[in-house]
Amino acid sequence: MLTRRAFLQAAGSLIIPIALPALAVPNAPAPVLNPNSFLEISADGAVTVIVGQAEMGQGVFTALAAVLTEELDAPWASVQVRSSHPEAQFGNPFFNGLQITAASTSVVVFFEPYRKAGAQAREMLVRAAAEKWGLKPALLKTHQGQVLAPDGRTLAYRELLGDAARYTPPEHPKLKKIADFALIGTSPLRLDVIAKSSGKQRYGIDVQETEGLVAVVAHAPSFGALLISFDAAQAQAVPGCHTVVQIPSGVAVLATHTWAALQARKALSVVWDERPGAELSTEKILDNYRALALTPGSTAKAGLSPVPTSAEPKGQLSAEYIAPYLAHLPMEPLNCVIQRQAQRVVLTVGTQFQSQDQQVVANILGVARTAVEVRVTAMGGGFGRRANPKSDWIAEAAEILKALPALTAPVKLLWTREDEIAAGYYRPMVLSRIWAKTGADNQLTTWHQRIVGQSACDDSALDFLVQKGIDLTTVDGVTTLKYAIPDFSVDVHQTRLPIPVQWMRSVGHSHNVFFVESFIDELAHAAATEPLAYRRALLTDPRLAAVLELAAEKAGWGTPLPAGMARGLSAHEYYGSYVAIVAEVEKTGATVKIRRLVCAADCGLVVNPDGAAAQIQGALVYGLSSALYGGITLERGRALQTNFDTYPVLRMANCPSIESFFVNSSLAPTGLGECGVPSVAPAICNALFALTGQRIRRLPLAQQGISI
Amino acid sequence: MKYQLNLNGATHEVEAPAEQPLLWVLRECLGLVGTKYGCGIGQCGACTVHLDGTPTRSCLLPVAAVGSQQVWTIESVTGREADALRAAWVRHNVPQCGYCQSGQLMSALALLRKTPNPTPTELNSHLDGNICRCGTYTRIRAAVMDAAAVLQAPSASG
Secondary structure, rough: OOHHHHHHHHHHHOOOOEOOOOOOOOOOOEEEEEEEEEEEEEEEOEEEEOOOOOOOOOOHHHHHHHHHHHHOOOOOOHEEEEEEOOHHHHHHHHHEEEOOOOOOOOHHHHHHHHHHHHHHHHHHHHHHHHHHHHEEEEEEEEOOEEEEEOOOOEHHHHHHHHHOOOOOOOOOOOOOOOOHHOOEOOOOOOOHHHOOOOOOOOOHHHHHOOEEEEEEEEEEOOOOOOEEEOOOOHHHOOOOOOEEEEEEEEEEOOOOOOOHHHHHHHHOOEEEEEEOOOOOOOHHHHHHHHHOOOOOOOEEEEOOOOOOOOOOOOEEEEEEEEOOOEEOOOOOEEEEEEEEEEEEEEEOOOOHHHHHHHHHHHHOOOOEEEEEEEEEEEEOOOOOOOOOOOOOOHHHHHHHHHOOOOOOOEEEEEEHHHHHHHHHHEEEOOEEEEOOOOOOOHHEEEEEEEEEEOOOOOOOHHHHHHHEEEEHHHHHOOOOOOOOEEEEEEEEEEEEOOOOOOOOOOHHHHHHHHHHHHHHHHHHHHHOOOOHHHHHEOOOOHHHHHHHHHHHHHHHOOOOOOEEEEEEEEEEOOOOOOEEEEEEEEEHHHHHHHEEEEEEEEOOOOHHHHHHHHHHHHHHHHHHHHHHHHHHHOOEEOOOOOOOOOOOOHHHHOOOOOEEEOOOOOOOOOOOOOOOOOHHHHHHHHHHHHOOOOOOOOOOOOOOOEEE | EEEEEEEEEEEEEEEEOOEEEEHHHHHHHHOOOOOOOOOOOOOOOEEEEEEEOOOOOOOOOOOOOOOOOOEEEOOOOOOOHHHHHHHHHHHOOOOOOOOHHHHHHHHHHHHHHHHOOOOOHHHHHOEEEEEEOOOOHHHHHHHHHHHHHHOHHHHHHH
């Protein structure tokens, strides 16, 4: 607490500095044992685990710290985490070594490196104790930060650090057997839970530097709009307004504090040429997509028969599905702090994409990449938005510095909620048409699927995900379908529009599983077969079949429900994680309520069961929110939605009961942050069909005349 | 304009335009950044403070309208309900990103002070104004009910 005197002293200044970068360890003693990039043990025995992946609420700090601590064998209470600067060792091999937190890969790719990092240190500490005691290392054991000799003598790790530091870290330290895990597979206290349960956690938006300025940008009011002129006189007259300057994305307004910046932006007069976006509307885009869906696209997966080119060819079942543009809406609005200092630029930001952000700032300001110091803060949610293919909001902050070459004050760029919803980036709108043929006994013989939508990876650092003109993030979840279909093909039209798009939590699966699992349900009904039995007969993957059975069993699939209620199900694979969801839906009068979601998941070895359950609960809420309410509607190049009043999200009263179950597995862990999202929409739409006979082929439900 | 705020049990003088929302006064004039900006239009609840005990969206409240009312923020709320809620939040591992949780706690605190034994419906409707994008709603429910139970238990009554 600040004292009253401090308050009064500060009242004269404009912004109270909040110096603490969220994840730094202030005044930490110099490390004594630092055998690798992931670990420091200080003289007092405190263990600092260094993590390059972004902590945005998914619990990756706690999970990776536990993985390392398991092998190090240190007490959990001695462990803390620090966010790394961009460094090659933290590159994500799943993304060509870029330092990015995406596609639920953190535990997948860093499980073994963090085990090894902990085991390396442990082996060095054991060797130091062995030398001290004149015993063979093999005779010694460790327990909770101590080395134990057979005769009962003990040495604490902190007593061994100096000696251990003299050894070369072993290349191949011995790892524990999975059966011997004592921390992995338990749910130790989340490292940030106390700070986050008391208002003490600091985020990027909370960084307030002495003499700092706050910037907001007047963006183009419609996509593609061109700036003609602006008049800053009224803005400059707002008390606290510091500078108004044009940058490529609009007109930046810098002020001594946020409210002044917002008021000055309001007072700013900008003339835009909105003709470029005048024809952009959701319905016009969809008309074009519908036409494209009847022409052959680029082949993502080749089948046996010619691809269809009419909506309803004879003897085939066909349906068209639409998933809308979506806004990510992390609770903490986008922001960053950038400052030009002697010989370097300091960027303080909550980001999922450190390495690219660093490169983008370096490119804009014409400095070496290494001259950009990136300090990563805690994030108030990410959901993909903070891993932008162009580092858009960070680039904007760098452009402000570029436009003001003499400026040395730190600048905090803030996007308001309205800025985020108006400017994108959005999850792409995608239209898909599926055709199917059945043979004798309603056996599914042919499936052709066409997907129409923008690429998220084109022209970005992730363009290696675009192969032969097909963005993998457009087709994910379709090309990997786990059903036995003899003639299976997929083709794609990647459209180009001036509407910025990027991935959202669960990426391509976020729309594709809705298409696929809804259509499978249509086929089951057309074959007059019960949907669980229909999937059972088609599934090729035993792990997916197992989660389907588990979810069905836990949900009481097939048991009677009260009148006015029905169940629906959906199952899918997401990069090696398997998920099935059963939804219970109720209709009272005209109103539909989602009452219960039961989820079964197989993600291999579960590192932290309570954290895993939290991720499934969160992903189900995220998926449900999008399915019920999520959707950007474009008219004349502008989004009709502006904030949470017009872009509703799921709230407490409409949150169903959620149950999650995990398959007991000792297979390598797979990702958990996203895999719960995709099956929610098809599960509830399938339940709604079972209840009412109404097939929902376009999301969200609230924009299809359904009262929720 | 200068204002005397009755804030967190003490008087604080601040200088700000009359229409500046209390949220930005708290965060930037007083350094109390536990109260969060989430939407600026009173829709998300991240900026919830107590005004004479009533949960209030500080993003919509001009500083001039505070007057002599007692303002309490997440940094300074105390008492058995606040302690019970914070402990329940930790026990249930409620937060994910944590950004909305100041507001959730302030709303939950107002609920338990007024309605020590809320029904699930009362809880749902009272907390419906606080958005959580990480989806911690089911844990918030469990934690509030747990805190209420702890407060009702005979050992907690003294």
